[in-house]
Amino acid sequence: MQKIYDDAASALDGLLFDGMFIAAGGFGLCGIPELALQAIKDAGTKDLTFASNNAGVDDFGIGILLQTRQVRKMISSYVGENAEFMRQYLSGELELEFNPQGTLAERMRAGGAGIPGFYTKTGVGTVVAEGKELKEFDGEPYVLERGMVADLSIVKAWKADRTGNAVFRKTARNFNVPAATCGRVCVLEVEEIVETGSLDPDAIHLPGIYVHRIVQGAHEKRIEQRTTRPRPDAA
Amino acid sequence: MPWDRNQMAARAAEELEDGMYVNLGIGIPTLVANYVGDKEITLQSENGMLGMGPFPLEGEEDPDLINAGKQTITELRRTAYFDSATSFAMIRGGKIACAILGAMEVAENGDLANWMIPGKLVKGMGGAMDLVAGVGRVVVVMDHANKHGQSKLLRECTLPLTGTGVVDRIITNLGVLDVVEGGLRIVELADGVTEDELRSLTEATLVA
Numbered sequence: 041m042q043k044i045y046d047d048a049a050s051a052l053d054g055l056l057f058d059g060m061f062i063a064a065g066g067f068g069l070c071g072i073p074e075l076a077l078q079a080i081k082d083a084g085t086k087d088l089t090f091a092s093n094n095a096g097v098d099d100f101g102i103g104i105l106l107q108t109r110q111v112r113k114m115i116s117s118y119v120g121e122n123a124e125f126m127r128q129y130l131s132g133e134l135e136l137e138f139n140p141q142g143t144l145a146e147r148m149r150a151g152g153a154g155i156p157g158f159y160t161k162t163g164v165g166t167v168v169a170e171g172k173e174l175k176e177f178d179g180e181p182y183v184l185e186r187g188m189v190a191d192l193s194i195v196k197a198w199k200a201d202r203t204g205n206a207v208f209r210k211t212a213r214n215f216n217v218p219a220a221t222c223g224r225v226c227v228l229e230v231e232e233i234v235e236t237g238s239l240d241p242d243a244i245h246l247p248g249i250y251v252h253r254i255v256q257g258a259h260e261k262r263i264e265q266r267t268t269r270p271r272p273d274a275a
Numbered sequence: 276m277p278w279d280r281n282q283m284a285a286r287a288a289e290e291l292e293d294g295m296y297v298n299l300g301i302g303i304p305t306l307v308a309n310y311v312g313d314k315e316i317t318l319q320s321e322n323g324m325l326g327m328g329p330f331p332l333e334g335e336e337d338p339d340l341i342n343a344g345k346q347t348i349t350e351l352r353r354t355a356y357f358d359s360a361t362s363f364a365m366i367r368g369g370k371i372a373c374a375i376l377g378a379m380e381v382a383e384n385g386d387l388a389n390w391m392i393p394g395k396l397v398k399g400m401g402g403a404m405d406l407v408a409g410v411g412r413v414v415v416v417m418d419h420a421n422k423h424g425q426s427k428l429l430r431e432c433t434l435p436l437t438g439t440g441v442v443d444r445i446i447t448n449l450g451v452l453d454v455v456e457g458g459l460r461i462v463e464l465a466d467g468v469t470e471d472e473l474r475s476l477t478e479a480t481l482v483a
Contacts, residue, residue, distance in 0.1 A: 067322040067323070067341075067345075067359070068322075068341060068345040069338075069345070070322070070338065070339060070341050070345070071339065093359070116399060117399050117400060117401050117402065118398060118399035118400070118401040119397075119398060119399050120398030120399065121345070126397065129397065130397070136397075138399050138400060140400055140401075140402065140403075140404035140405050141321065141359070141363065141400070141401050141402035141405060142321075142359075142362075142363025142366060142367055142402060142404075142405030142409075143363075143404075143405065144359075145358075145359035145360040145362070145363050146360055146363060146364075146367075148360065149360040160367065160408070161367070161408040161409065162367065162404050162405045162408040162409070163404050163408070164408070164438075164439065165386075165436060165438065165439030165440075166404065166435065166436045166437065166438065166439070167435050167436075168400075168404060198339075208356075208358075209339045210324075210337065210339040210340040210350070210356055211320070211322050211323050211324050211339060211340055211341055211342075211356060212338075212339040213323055213356055213357065213358045214322050214323050214358060214359050215358070215359045216358070217358035217359075217360065218358060218359060218360040245358070261338035261339070262338065263336060263338045263341075263347060264341070264345040265341070265344065265345045265346040265347065266336055266347055267330045267331075267336075267346040267347050267348075268330050268331055268332060268333040268334075268335075268336060268347070269329055269330040269331070269332060269333075270332075270333070271332050271333060
């Protein structure tokens with residue numbers, strides 16, 4: 041089966057529709073599916089719901105789809121880096137559902153694993169638990185959270201072979217693995233497609249079964265907070 | 276003299292024991308890493324890393340290697356990387372011994388508010404709700420009063436909660452307090468701070 045596409049636009053061809061639900065990988069601007077986001081912007085798909093830990097910054101990441109008003113709702117844990125997001129949210133143009141970060145990750149993992157709901161202690165006694173079922177286990181209260189299944193997953197890895205077995209680099213793995221598993225279709229973008237058989241089968245982070253379409257391309261990989269320490273004196 | 280940011284961080288570092296896996300929040304808690312001395316502390320970054328190293332040397336920043344505050348960092352010899360679901364499995368599963376976090380308000384029953392001011396600050400809770408629900412011990416580091424001189428140690432929180440009954444110890448610029456049955460107990464006063472001074476800036480019930 042051929043999974044490799046020439047570019048992000050052709051990889052997304054036939055998958056996009058107005059009002060759809062997309063799960064996106066990445067944490068901040070680290071490991072985000074830059075190519076797919078740009079292609080969705082170019083396609084002009086509207087009324088999107090995104091499950092993504094963050095909302096990018098004003099001019100990068102999901103931020104580029106906020107600028108064009110293509111996003112109707114965000115399911116995120118933290119959106120503090122995006123001024124345009126805050127403006128649209130406070131003016132009522134954009135719907136926002138805050139999920140605790142671990143609950144969001146587990147909702148994706150569970151959805152991809154055939155688990156429709158799970159009980160967690162996270163958020164009990166807070167606004168997050170309002171309107172949700174509570175249940176006691178061993179004398180402690182837990183809240184029911186739903187697994188999520190998205191129409192489409194867009195994720196970014198470092199390398200993949202031609203069957204979609206993928207490896208990530210350092211902290212760029214983050215939400216990409218759970219997001220990949222929770223989509224009915226998963227489009228993976230990578231920095232490099234390598235020959236099948238060249239990745240160590242014992243060190244695959246995302247098995248190719250989760251990946252339906254693959255595209256290779258150059259990534260900007262913008263740094264959000266450049267922090268350094270001084271070099272020790274050469275002397 | 277009340278403690279400054281660095282003195283509060285140094286005091287918080289005394290909470291950590293050799294061999295602990297620890298999660299540090301953003302702000303003053305991040306400074307705690309500078310004061311662990313010879314203790315072998317493994318820092319967890321909830322975006323998917325155990326064994327967080329210091330900031331990189333200039334020119335060696337790696338966009339694929341950041342902490343939960345989105346800052347560029349480095350790895351150590353013992354570093355391990357994992358995905359976000361695994362990261363919060365270890366947090367929720369009680370594998371992290373201690374979290375040191377900032378706060379807006381703490382109540383005398385250990386309720387914590389540190390993520391939202393309705394109508395003003397709407398950024399999100401990030402991983403804070405998972406951390407306080409899951410880790411072994413929650414230590415809050417914050418100023419004792421806000422910039423208007425109002426106590427941040429309250430009978431009841433006024434802001435939306437991050438968790439209920441989750442705080443174990445509070446380290447402020449005026450001293451150290453524990454959440455105990457019936458209220459807060461003074462454990463320690465900052466150098467030169469009197470108990471009366473601390474009491475006058477504490478709304479929460481203080482118990483002996």
